[in-house]
Amino acid sequence: MSSSTTPADRSAPKIPKKSATSSAPACREDGEGDRMTMRTLAFVERDLRKFLRNPIAILSSILLPMVYLLIIGNSFQGSLKNLPLAFVDQDQGPYAERMLDRLRSIETGPSTFRLVYLADPVAAEKGVRAGTFKGAVVIPPDFSKNIDRGTVPQVGLVLDNTDGVSAAALQQSLSEAFNSLKVDALPIRSDPSVPQLYPIELYRKIDYDASLVPGAVIMAIFMGTMITGAFNLVMDRFLGVHEAYLSTPLTKIDMILGILISGVLVTTLISLVVLGAGIWITEVPVAGGAASFSAVVLVIVLTATGLLTMMCALLSRVDHPRIVGLLGGFLNVIFFFPSGAVYPVESFPKWLQAFSRVNPETYSVHALKSVLFKGADWQAIRGDILYLIGFTLVMFLLSIKTFKRDL
Template sequence: MNRFLAIVEREMRKFFRSPVLMIMSMMLPIVQLIILGHAMGGHVQNARVAVVDEDHGPQAVKVKEAFDSIAVNIATFKTFPYENEMEAREDVRTGKVDAAVIIPPQFSRRVYAKDAPRMGLVVDNSDAVLSNAIVGEMQLMVDALNKPVIEQRVVKDIALRVVEIYPYMEYMKYLLAGSIALAMYISVMIGGGMLYIDDKARGVHEGYLVTPISKLELVMGLNAAGAIKAVLAGISLTVIGSLMSGLGTIFNPWAVLNLLLLILGTSLAFNGMMFLMMVRVDDPLVPRAMFGVLNTLLFFPSGAISPVSAFPKWLRTIASVDPFTYAIHGLKAILLKDGGFVAIQWDLLFLFTFGIGTLLIATPLFKRTL
């Protein structure tokens, strides 16, 4: 036990003597959380929409009042008056405005006569997110204008009532679970995999080989130190990210206990995976070259940025064996849904089984020779 703890102590001393390494391993997930959390997933606001009124009738005025209401309230878009349809279409094409609404001549007369009144909407569909937001908001406005002033006593149309279980979820909160897992992965990659290969390249590893330390003690000592580093990174990102995102989950003792179990299981799984990959590697450039590939292969299919159900079948297969997937699912279940232990039990089972299994495979592959 003393030999095992000596390895852990050496690795942790080396880690804490390099505060820059500790800080840099945390910077990428925090920057990603801040930038992507605010840049993606939110409501589209302040889009520019040109309005060409060729009718100038009372119904056209009603439509423009509805536009003003949208601009004041949810602010999806702001409107700008145009005199000419061709000018508005050209400005949409060149990007001066994002869309153009055309209110044709005789629009008010057609509304009163119930003679198929129509408005035109020209959108720049090169940006699907923006154009879909404008089209969706315009459709809601048209549906509201079509409602009769006096509602029918007996409603004959089928209606869908949407009930949202949770309050509005900002994308920054949605992204937090992925940022926590990414911080732990970077900590394992930099503080575990790369340092281990660097030690072998510098000859530090040879010092272990002249001691009576067994292969199992050496493997477990190195991985225990790596797991402690990953746990510290996970706890730090959980606290910082929760405060930044406005989540109060960290003030719930039971939720904190579940989060600690998830962080421990994730650190074990990541360490086991990285050690299995690096156990026979001698070139210190290999883990640096693998970093970007592994990050893309493991992080993006995990559901951290978009749901796994939206992936093609071959990508869902990768996600099903990716420890990132189970770590992120569990973290979301606790941080966003307060799901309790029942919601994460299968995630914990996979993470601990995966971590222990990879370490058991890596141990006989470890060479206790030069």
């Protein structure tokens, strides 16, 4: 018996069935992306909790760069000061007195040296050999008479040439004092035939200790990379916690992104604290406003990300924290000192200049100095930012390549 259809059935529009595969890929992609984000954020939260439970690491990463700023800034000071200098006067004449006056003016002015008066030149030489003095000035007999006669006067200068920096500073200061020995008065009007030098300073004066503030920030970033990021993975392998990851859906990308995000957050916060403390201690006049601050934050974030990805690539297969300590000390030396944070890169030998051109900290120091001290705009530090971005991408790809998710 055939089934009959009612008029209502015939008039009702037919609703097509939804295809089982029409929207499934999009749903799967969205769901997978959400799950990946949740896994990464869970890893970030786990790393941040571990870091907050270790206040010693937080204090050390902040205090050590500040100690560097205080010690280096007050030990070098740009120019040498208070070098012990023995003075022996065997002439007792008028020009010997003038020579002593010139030396006293240097002692009370630039304070390059500190005079110690002796009567015996042999004792002065013994003091230099023993390291008591950095040098000794000996005014010979008939020194004033030789000047009046027009003969060549000579002043004995005994130097401890094993300390080349101190010897060069003393020789330059004493040469200036000796050259001005016969100048009795300064002319009111300068000689128009003599070329005159008029220095023009383009920026505000920055003291030596203040110039070390960018270096302290870079050191804080490096300290942050040593106590966060890949270091946590090394500790997990050492303690056996890493084996638990194998039973979770965490992928290599999840773990690498997690340690990078948590490390960048912690390192950026530490670096900003060190930057503020350095500016407060040195009273450095910071140029620029909100735009400069945003540029500084960007440079810090890029530097932290680049160094964290580099450490992740280097430590991806390390399973003992002792190796981290050895490697960290070595990398801190070879990256920090050739970066221009202490001495200008242009004064390095050629081979060290070549390394500085690939050193990421070189570009970070240059960008921070340009923004903080010169008020440079984004165009001036564009090359530094582009290099840091490229370095970060290369290290990130390398870390993915070398990272292993197994025992």
